[in-house]
Amino acid sequence: MKARVFVRPKPSVLDPQGAQVRRALEGLGYREVTDLRVGKVLELTLEESDPARISTRLEEMCRKLLANPVIEEYSWEIEGLVSRGEWH
Numbered sequence: 001m002k003a004r005v006f007v008r009p010k011p012s013v014l015d016p017q018g019a020q021v022r023r024a025l026e027g028l029g030y031r032e033v034t035d036l037r038v039g040k041v042l043e044l045t046l047e048e049s050d051p052a053r054i055s056t057r058l059e060e061m062c063r064k065l066l067a068n069p070v071i072e073e074y075s076w077e078i079e080g081l082v083s084r085g086e087w088h
Helices: 016-027 049-068
Strands: 003-007 041-045 072-078
Touching: 016 072, 049 072
Parallel strands: none
Antiparallel strands: 003 041, 003 072
């Protein structure tokens, strides 16, 4: 089963990379972008078919390694499922 984990800075954390990309877009004429946050997407292939078990394991992975819960929030989606993990 495949899953994607989305990690981004918390709204209260400054994002200098996002600010720089937003300024670059503005310089290219895309002035409608008023805010931009840069995050990361991790794509995982798991040897598990139970969505509940996958969600539990993804939560553990995010808390232990994939995200820094002090400054980042995360969510995930499991391929083939409509629902998505909540932002934590």
